[in-house]
Every structure is written in structure tokens, then in C-alpha cells.
Amino acid sequence: MIERFQEDLKRAMKAGDKLTVSVLRMLISELKYSAIDEKRDLGEAEVAALIQKSIRSRKESIEAFRTGGRPELEEKEEAELKILELYLPAQMQGPELEQAVDRLLSELNVTQKKDMGRAMKEFMSRYRGKADGKAVNALIASRLR
Numbered sequence: 001m002i003e004r005f006q007e008d009l010k011r012a013m014k015a016g017d018k019l020t021v022s023v024l025r026m027l028i029s030e031l032k033y034s035a036i037d038e039k040r041d042l043g044e045a046e047v048a049a050l051i052q053k054s055i056r057s058r059k060e061s062i063e064a065f066r067t068g069g070r071p072e073l074e075e076k077e078e079a080e081l082k083i084l085e086l087y088l089p090a091q092m093q094g095p096e097l098e099q100a101v102d103r104l105l106s107e108l109n110v111t112q113k114k115d116m117g118r119a120m121k122e123f124m125s126r127y128r129g130k131a132d133g134k135a136v137n138a139l140i141a142s143r144l145r
């Protein structure tokens with residue numbers, strides 16, 4: 001996966017796309033540091049989780065800049081966000097996500113809110129990088145009493 005990022009980095013450098021170069025350098029650096037921490041190469045799910053973490057960070061920054069009245073920084077973060085989203089695997093949404101949540105809840109026999117943490121943990125371990133955590137959390141919460 002890092003090879004793909006490095007190839008895209010080379011293309012962006014040749015094209016003179018400074019923003020993409022910056023985002024890819026940051027992403028490659030995060031991936032390498034994480035691989036060093038884990039003392040092994042990262043799997044596809046772990047790479048996707050790191051990308052999602054970066055996306056979540058960008059979204060938080062966008063909100064902060066929006067409330068702080070800094071539209072120029074907001075635009076920069078939004079542009080970086082779009083670049084990062086290109087590297088995420090297809091996200092589960094709508095009926096597909098609902099079916100996955102319903103299957104998991106019935107497998108685990110979870111019906112009460114007190115078991116929400118267990119359900120979230122299991123769902124995110126099975127579908128790491130393929131679903132937005134906030135959406136999953138809201139969906140599971142709506143299914144429990």
C-alpha cells in the first residue's frame with residue numbers, strides 16, 4: 001500500500017501539485033511510524049484505519065476553522081480531506097451498513113444499551129476502515145433499548 005502512495009507522490013511532484021505532495025508525505029510518514037511502532041508491515045485494514053484517523057482530524061479542524069472564522073484554513077483542510085478520501089476503501093452505507101449491524105447484534109444477542117460498547121468494539125474490529133464510526137454508533141444506538 002505504501003508503494004501506491006509513493007507512486008502517487010512521484011506523480012504529484014512531477015505535476016507540481018504541492019497540496020497532494022504535502023498530504024501524501026504526511027500520510028506516508030504516519031504509516032511508516034506506525035509500522036515501526038508495530039514492528040511489522042501494516043495490513044490493509046490498519047492503513048485504512050490510519051487514513052480514517054487523518055480524515056477525522058481534518059473534519060474536526062474544518063469545524064474549528066469554521067467556528068473561528070478562518071475560511072482560508074477551512075478550504076485548505078477540505079482540499080486535504082478530499083485527497084485522503086481517495087485512498088479509503090469503499091465505505092459501507094445505507095442498507096448494507098444496516099444489514100451488517102443487524103447481523104452483528106443478532107449474532108452477539110445484544111438488545112440493551114449497556115452492551116453497546118461490546119457491539120461497537122466487535123463491529124469496528126470486523127469492518128475496520130469500511131464504515132464510519134459515528135454512523136455505526138448512531139445506528140447501533142437506535143437499535144438498542
